[in-house]
Amino acid sequence: MGNPMKIRAAVKDGVTEVKILMQHEMETGLRKEADGTLVPAWFITEVKAQYQGRTVLETQFGQSVSKNPYLLFRFKGGAAGEKITVSWVDNKGDTRSDEVSIAG
Amino acid sequence: MNMEINLQRRKALKTGGGVGLLALFGALGLLQSGVALAEWNKTAFSAKTMDDALNALGVIVPENGAASIQLSVPEIAENGSVVPVTVASTLADVEQITIFVDKNPNVLAANFTLPTGTEAYITTRVKMGQTANVIALVKAGGKFYRTSKEVKVTAGGCGG
Numbered sequence: 001m002g003n004p005m006k007i008r009a010a011v012k013d014g015v016t017e018v019k020i021l022m023q024h025e026m027e028t029g030l031r032k033e034a035d036g037t038l039v040p041a042w043f044i045t046e047v048k049a050q051y052q053g054r055t056v057l058e059t060q061f062g063q064s065v066s067k068n069p070y071l072l073f074r075f076k077g078g079a080a081g082e083k084i085t086v087s088w089v090d091n092k093g094d095t096r097s098d099e100v101s102i103a104g
Numbered sequence: 105m106n107m108e109i110n111l112q113r114r115k116a117l118k119t120g121g122g123v124g125l126l127a128l129f130g131a132l133g134l135l136q137s138g139v140a141l142a143e144w145n146k147t148a149f150s151a152k153t154m155d156d157a158l159n160a161l162g163v164i165v166p167e168n169g170a171a172s173i174q175l176s177v178p179e180i181a182e183n184g185s186v187v188p189v190t191v192a193s194t195l196a197d198v199e200q201i202t203i204f205v206d207k208n209p210n211v212l213a214a215n216f217t218l219p220t221g222t223e224a225y226i227t228t229r230v231k232m233g234q235t236a237n238v239i240a241l242v243k244a245g246g247k248f249y250r251t252s253k254e255v256k257v258t259a260g261g262c263g264g
Contacts, residue, residue, distance in 0.1 A: 015223065026231075028209070028210075028231070030209055045144045045149075046144055054219075055219055056219060056221070056222050057216060057217075057218065057219075057222055058216070058217035058219075059214065059215070059216050059217075060144055060145060060149070060214065060215040060216075061213075061214050062149040062210050062212050062213050062214065063149075063209075063210050063231075064205050064208045064210060064211075064212070064213035064214075064230050064231050064232075065213055065214055065228065065229070065230055065231070066185060066186045066187070066228075066229040066230055066231050067185065067186075067231075069228065069229065070188075070227070070228060070229045071226070071227070071228050072190075072225075072226065072227035072228075073216075073218075073222060073223070073225065073226050073227075074222070074223040074225050075221050075222040075223060076221045076222075076223065077221060
């Protein structure tokens with residue numbers, strides 16, 4: 001189980017804006033330790049955001065995404081108190097899922 | 105090397121232990137959220153050149169998107185490990201947004217699929233090993249559009 005995400009979702013003028021901050025090392029597999037050994041690749045490959053059980057964003061990440069990945073997106077609809085669920089999976093098969101209520 | 109091993113392990117899990125894995129995900133409640141079932145495009149994410157990446161994504165020849173895609177990146181990035189990228193588009197029916205960094209070891213950074221109702225507006229952060237072009241590809245109405253901007257990197261972000 002990965003570390004918890006920070007998720008903020010707020011609706012304004014009929015559009016919900018979602019900001020996600022994931023906690024993940026996002027190792028490229030190309031970085032070397034001081035002693036020259038290669039640090040194995042370890043990065044989030046897929047992120048999915050759902051609103052009331054409906055997918056609102058599907059994401060595939062590569063090694064170029066920064067450590068502790070950040071995402072911002074917007075979708076039409078949403079009301080205060082409704083749920084947004086964000087889930088990710090990494091290249092080692094680790095997963096994390098967090099839920100947040102939309103703020104008014 | 106290790107990455108290869110991990111990917112092989114994933115593949116083995118997907119094929120050999122598929123049933124067990126599904127049961128495990130079911131137990132974790134992940135089937136409900138649907139994650140891990142979409143196929144990660146390994147060929148595209150391993151591509152070393154823009155041409156290879158575009159081929160792997162099934163892009164033929166993208167049209168010039170300079171007017172229809174708004175790509176926001178810093179002109180100069182003092183820290184190449186965290187470069188903010190925003191891609192927005194005025195095109196109708198945007199289905200997909202893809203971000204590339206043309207001089208990174210793996211050029212494809214992120215690929216977003218936007219269901220109907222999701223706006224063509226995405227912000228994320230990428231690593232850049234050196235001064236390079238950030239390329240935004242937008243698929244709208246079945247057509248691909250492309251635009252790019254150079255980011256000058258004063259300290260690389262890919263280590264090693």
